[in-house]
Amino acid sequence: MDQPKVILSLMFFTMAFAFYVVTVLCYIGNWVFKKKWLGQLATTMTYVALFSTSMILVSRGFESGRAPFSNLYESMVLFVWALTVGYLILEYKTKMRIMGAFVMGVALVAMISASMLPYRFKSVEPLNPALQNKWNFLKDILEPFGLQNYAIGWLDFHVFTTFIGYAAFAIAFGLSIMYLIKDSYEKKDKRSTLIDSFPGADMLDELSYRSIAVGFPFLGIGIVSGAVWANAAWGQYWSWDPKETWSLITWFIYAAYLHARVTRGWRGRKAAYLAVVGFIAIIFLYWGVSFVLPGLHAYA
Amino acid sequence: MPMNTNNDSTQARPLKSRKGIFSKIWGVLASVKLTLFVLLLLAIVSIIGTVIEQNKELQFYYMTYGQGWGDFIIKLGLTDMYHALWFTAILGLIVVNIVVCTIERFPSKWRNLLGDKTNFKVDIIDKLSRSDNFELAGVPSSNKDGLLRVLKKKKYKHLIREEGTGFALHAWRGVIGRFGSDFTHVSLLVILLGAIIGSFWGYKDFRVVLVGDTMQVPNAEFELRLDNFWMEYYDSGQIKQYNSDLIILEDGKEVGKKHIWVNEPLYYKGIRFYQSSWGKAWNRLSGAEVILKTADGKFSDPIEINWMETKPIPTTGYSIKLVAYVSDFAFDTETKTVFSKSGETNNPAANFEIYKDGKVVFATWLLFNHPELVQSMPDASEGVLLLNGIRGILYSGISINKDPGTNIVWLGCLIMGLGCYFSFFVFHRRLWVRIEEVEGKTLVTLGGMINKNDLLFDKEFNLLVKTLKEDGSKSFAEVK
Numbered sequence: 124m125d126q127p128k129v130i131l132s133l134m135f136f137t138m139a140f141a142f143y144v145v146t147v148l149c150y151i152g153n154w155v156f157k158k159k160w161l162g163q164l165a166t167t168m169t170y171v172a173l174f175s176t177s178m179i180l181v182s183r184g185f186e187s188g189r190a191p192f193s194n195l196y197e198s199m200v201l202f203v204w205a206l207t208v209g210y211l212i213l214e215y216k217t218k219m220r221i222m223g224a225f226v227m228g229v230a231l232v233a234m235i236s237a238s239m240l241p242y243r244f245k246s247v248e249p250l251n252p253a254l255q256n257k258w259n260f261l262k263d264i265l266e267p268f269g270l271q272n273y274a275i276g277w278l279d280f281h282v283f284t285t286f287i288g289y290a291a292f293a294i295a296f297g298l299s300i301m302y303l304i305k306d307s308y309e310k311k312d313k314r315s316t317l318i319d320s321f322p323g324a325d326m327l328d329e330l331s332y333r334s335i336a337v338g339f340p341f342l343g344i345g346i347v348s349g350a351v352w353a354n355a356a357w358g359q360y361w362s363w364d365p366k367e368t369w370s371l372i373t374w375f376i377y378a379a380y381l382h383a384r385v386t387r388g389w390r391g392r393k394a395a396y397l398a399v400v401g402f403i404a405i406i407f408l409y410w411g412v413s414f415v416l417p418g419l420h421a422y423a
Numbered sequence: 424m425p426m427n428t429n430n431d432s433t434q435a436r437p438l439k440s441r442k443g444i445f446s447k448i449w450g451v452l453a454s455v456k457l458t459l460f461v462l463l464l465l466a467i468v469s470i471i472g473t474v475i476e477q478n479k480e481l482q483f484y485y486m487t488y489g490q491g492w493g494d495f496i497i498k499l500g501l502t503d504m505y506h507a508l509w510f511t512a513i514l515g516l517i518v519v520n521i522v523v524c525t526i527e528r529f530p531s532k533w534r535n536l537l538g539d540k541t542n543f544k545v546d547i548i549d550k551l552s553r554s555d556n557f558e559l560a561g562v563p564s565s566n567k568d569g570l571l572r573v574l575k576k577k578k579y580k581h582l583i584r585e586e587g588t589g590f591a592l593h594a595w596r597g598v599i600g601r602f603g604s605d606f607t608h609v610s611l612l613v614i615l616l617g618a619i620i621g622s623f624w625g626y627k628d629f630r631v632v633l634v635g636d637t638m639q640v641p642n643a644e645f646e647l648r649l650d651n652f653w654m655e656y657y658d659s660g661q662i663k664q665y666n667s668d669l670i671i672l673e674d675g676k677e678v679g680k681k682h683i684w685v686n687e688p689l690y691y692k693g694i695r696f697y698q699s700s701w702g703k704a705w706n707r708l709s710g711a712e713v714i715l716k717t718a719d720g721k722f723s724d725p726i727e728i729n730w731m732e733t734k735p736i737p738t739t740g741y742s743i744k745l746v747a748y749v750s751d752f753a754f755d756t757e758t759k760t761v762f763s764k765s766g767e768t769n770n771p772a773a774n775f776e777i778y779k780d781g782k783v784v785f786a787t788w789l790l791f792n793h794p795e796l797v798q799s800m801p802d803a804s805e806g807v808l809l810l811n812g813i814r815g816i817l818y819s820g821i822s823i824n825k826d827p828g829t830n831i832v833w834l835g836c837l838i839m840g841l842g843c844y845f846s847f848f849v850f851h852r853r854l855w856v857r858i859e860e861v862e863g864k865t866l867v868t869l870g871g872m873i874n875k876n877d878l879l880f881d882k883e884f885n886l887l888v889k890t891l892k893e894d895g896s897k898s899f900a901e902v903k
């Protein structure tokens with residue numbers, strides 16, 4: 124049997140991996156040694172890494188002959204891609220590079236985890252019957268160009284929106300950790316050249332809220348589009364399978380975060396802890412459920 | 424950066440000031456602390472159902488967890504946790520929480536925001552986190568146009584009031600952002616309503632239909648005939664798709680048809696039909712092939728017989744009819760009946776009747792795996808019949824689902840989307856401005872607030888101050 128070749132995408136993956144290592148080192152260097160040129164280099168490297176990550180997805184699309192969002196490995200790359208885009212927006216809006224060490228650090232960890240996936244996740248598998256859900260109108264549009272296999276459906280949309288949500292939560296996770304560190308320094312009036320260069324605790328709180336305000340609706344759309352797909356494939360929009368339930372659990376945690384912010388006594392630190400717990404739940408949702416618990420989801 | 428939590432109009436009355444047991448309970452039910460508690464509780468207990476497999480046979484739980492834990496799990500309803508009474512009760516609690524919370528906060532929020540528009544007070548400027556005052560060139564009225572122009576460009580609505588020599592102004596935009604949370608909360612009620620309707624007025628069922636057969640649809644006035652079932656494969660041999668051709672029949676007449684596959688159900692009169700499984704029929708064949716081995720060891724040509732068809736056995740004067748089939752032959756010695764031990768094709772056997780002059784003279788079961796086991800001709804000296812081959816028939820497993828709540832759930836999701844959009848991307852911004860003439864000078868006092876996203880508002884506020892200053896000097900130049 125002829126396995127579709129995945130050489131090109133693996134090559135881009137290897138390159139991207141190296142770029143992320145360099146990017147994170149530059150951001151850390153910029154933070155610790157306070158060298159401006161290191162920061163500029165870090166930002167440039169982030170763009171390079173983003174380009175390389177985009178190329179993983181594009182080449183993957185060519186290799187598999189369909190939209191590249193259908194297994195754990197592909198969704199991992201999508202996650203890193205969205206996280207990088209999100210970070211660049213954050214950096215552009217705030218004009219601060221300190222957060223890169225933390226947020227891009229999360230992206231690097233994600234790249235490391237993706238590289239450790241067993242080979243069967245990296246190779247291109249044909250879609251099983253339940254995963255073949257494409258929007259007919261898109262097929263019709265793409266048909267004249269011979270691209271009908273690249274039409275996406277509820278499933279791809281579901282994966283795509285969910286992972287944008289995850290990326291936003293990952294940013295909030297990085298920022299909340301920074302908030303917790305900064306806040307404890309501010310409260311005790313402690314000083315440290317490393318921590319002083321963080322943005323103020325209030326600002327970190329606000330920024331991590333803004334990230335969650337993006338992630339929450341995207342995860343919501345992800346859950347709903349998953350339900351629409353389940354309704355089409357299995358005749359039930361909700362069946363409490365472990366993956367569905369875990370996505371609901373994380374959604375509950377972030378709903379709690381949003382309400383913590385309007386509750387006296389829960390603002391600030393406790394809310395930040397919820398943002399951290401929420402992201403840990405996502406990591407479990409992402410990896411734990413796929414490998415530990417039984418369920419219907421063939422991909423992440 | 425100043426924090427601007429600004430939930431002035433959405434705080435419920437504090438619990439401590441509440442007297443009387445009813446008022447206290449009401450206070451608890453209206454509190455966001457309860458929401459936090461219930462949301463986290465839901466998150467934690469939901470985990471249980473992902474660790475303990477749901478809806479298995481009771482046996483499974485005893486075998487996996489032992490007698491003691493098994494009992495515990497079954498008593499607490501953890502075998503179907505998400506439908507257990509206590510889980511439903513937690514959901515009920517959040518519903519009550521939402522309703523009470525909304526009753527408590529919504530009217531005052533509404534009044535406040537409306538009141539803002541009809542009767543504004545500029546004195547609050549001093550209390551705002553964002554405020555400024557400075558001197559302008561020109562007279563108050565000459566500054567008015569520039570101010571209004573900026574506000575219009577920034578899509579603010581405004582009210583203006585003449586005050587002595589000058590004027591007071593209140594401007595706002597994005598009020599709907601304050602109601603985003605209400606949309607979201609109501610949407611949850613709508614989704615739950617849809618789920619409840621589905622569970623009371625909907626049903627789920629499953630039917631197996633053989634190719635060519637017609638099935639009665641439960642609780643409905645129509646039938647479905649399966650005209651064809653087939654599978655598609657990838658080059659690698661993996662299954663790509665299952666397909667069924669369904670014909671809708673009403674009073675025996677064909678009124679529609681649909682090719683369904685996994686992901687593409689048939690929807691007719693509120694009922695959905697899904698391709699959900701398939702298999703080989705265990706009690707039907709499309710046909711079989713038999714061979715007669717005569718007493719002297721000669722084999723006849725194969726005889727092809729379709730289901731329920733009669734064919735002559737050459738040179739014998741008998742004819743043979745295929746009347747029954749089991750895929751896994753077994754014999755019940757008590758009732759003396761043949762049945763299929765399983766759905767697998769482990770031990771296929773076909774039942775034939777043998778006719779002479781149009782009358783049944785003999786009946787026999789031929790086992791594919793065990794030829795020559797039984798006497799198969801009316802007289803043993805006439806030889807034995809061998810089952811040489813069978814042509815199986817496929818069935819299509821069709822899930823039937825009626826859920827009149829589905830569209831209400833989708834409606835709820837839509838409202839939730841709107842609610843999230845309003846909450847997270849529409850910001851309520853308010854500005855108060857007073858321009859007055861004091862001892863020949865034009866003084867501006869202005870202040871503003873936003874319900875969230877201070878970063879955005881900082882920029883906008885500074886822009887406004889800058890424009891006012893520049894505009895003022897321009898009009899000053901004109902006066903000169």
Ligand code: HEM
Nearest residue numbers: 378381385433453454455458517520521524601604607846
């Ligand atoms: C699963 C349940 C719930 C969900 C998904 C939910 C969702 C939301 C969302 C998305 C917001 C907007 C948050 C923001 O603007 O940052 C919000 C705000 C709020 N929610 Fe909920 N909510 C839930 C239950 C409740 C309940 C039971 C209460 C009752 C006390 C409540 C009270 C509030 C309040 C007071 C606000 C702030 C309103 C404002 O700032 O205008 N929520 N909720």
